[in-house]
Amino acid sequence: MLLLGSGKPTRRQLVDGALLYGGPQALVTGLEACRRQGLRGSGIAANGIHLLIPDSCKVSSVGSVTVERTTRMPRPVVVDGVPMAPLFRAVLDECRRFSARDPVRALLTEAVQRGRLNPEVLIRELEAGSDRGSALPREVLRDVLRGARSVAEVDAMAVWRRTGLPEPLWNHELRDASGRYIGTPDGYFKKVRLAWEVDSYDFHFAREQYAGTLERNSRYAAEGILVLQTLPSRLRSEPGKVAAELVAAYDAANSMNVLQLRGVPTRRSNLLNKQ
Template sequence: MIAKRCRPGGPWQRLLPGVVMLGNGPPSRRQQLRAAIAYGGPNSVITGADALRAHGVALPAGHAVQLLLPASRRIMPKDFVVVERSTRLPSPIVLDGIPFAPPARAAIDLARSMTDPVALRRVLALTALNGLCTQDELSQELEAGNQRGSAGVRPALRTFEATAAAAMHAEAHRVLAHAPLPPPRWNVTIYDRMGRAIGYADAWWDEVGLAWQLDQLGPDRPRATHAHHALIAAGALVVRTPAEVVRRAADHGRERVPIIRELASAFQAATRRPRPNIEGRCLSIAQAA
């Protein structure tokens, strides 16, 4: 009966060996994920891009479903499912009834499967920028796991801070594209009149002495050692915005409004007072770190 219903033109379809969908339309991604878990059996876990999307990372669709299995299980990759056997299955995070790998594991599993170094670095950076894990957690996961495909991930982690900052600044650029403000300078270290570094601005409007700081891009950035209070004490105006808020605002117009309003208001306030005697110098992320 099942075989008959799954014939071409029938009411059902076979998604994977032993897995039947009671419908003949294209399966949704969620249906594919549930089918992959049914195909993998007990203790199987979704990892990679689908797990990261489930955790809130904005990644494009199109990846195969990456499925982690116990090392003893013997099933083959099939259709839209790529399988990886593991002796260290993660404790899954169950979302909407589907078991997903934790963010650090999902990011490393996806990164190890990628050949484009730019896309690889972006995956790692976005995972951290969403506050899902730290660089150390990613490094620990890489060292503890399967070393196949790790050669490309190691240099990406070494340049992690620069990549994370660049990704965040790209989102900030998109927000500012809608703001009634002149273009700022980016990656600026601020110095007082004695030439001492007193702080850092992700975006800096030099003509009025206004700094925009995106928290948190990393514990080793200059602003972590030169608190924003020093900038304020020197006369700069400082607007601080959580990095996750900027990321959401880049993709959702309504969430840009309060950020743009705050920056525009600060810029106007800065024009109404004498410019402080401070200097901003643009540095690369590597130099500034």
């Protein structure tokens, strides 16, 4: 493909040029295909064009075009005239190229939430494909299957694994005896009645959201549920400290329940008795 005229080629021109180079059966995959099918891929820098071609084709990578030969050519999806791999394949083709967890977590959680991909479909695709670069996607998808709905919740699961505590219920809706809604904590340790909330500063401390957070915590308190709040940023910057705080909160909640089972008045019951 020859670009007529001066100036930098557009992204579409780069894509068209890559497809011409790859041949008539070439498909765009990776980040380019993800974004053309509705994902943002936030925080992931735009790179070259990643192509899939049949294994029998003798075309090699060149310049900004990465050519991957495969015996498992997917059925193409055509968006605005561009043939590409379906979203589940494009996401995993991109994730396999990363050696860091952050972009893998970001892309897979967005694919499940925004792209509405079933995590089990992604896992089946991983099982069917090459093992190359599959370790990190497998690890993240295990957490997504547990119930993580965001990157912060995936990070929370990684912190929980440091603690040795029983696994909590993830994103489990809590209601009182009459059926009234209490909350949906990120993690809930049912045995000791401990709610773990990963609360974003930006979201929860705007005026309306702050009021909602206070109301939520009041509902927890009314039901005798201890709540631990953690900023998402600390899950990565201080995972050891957060893990220790989670263990301490669990132990405190467990102690409160033990005292109640023994009929020992807690500070809360003492205050009520004095009123």
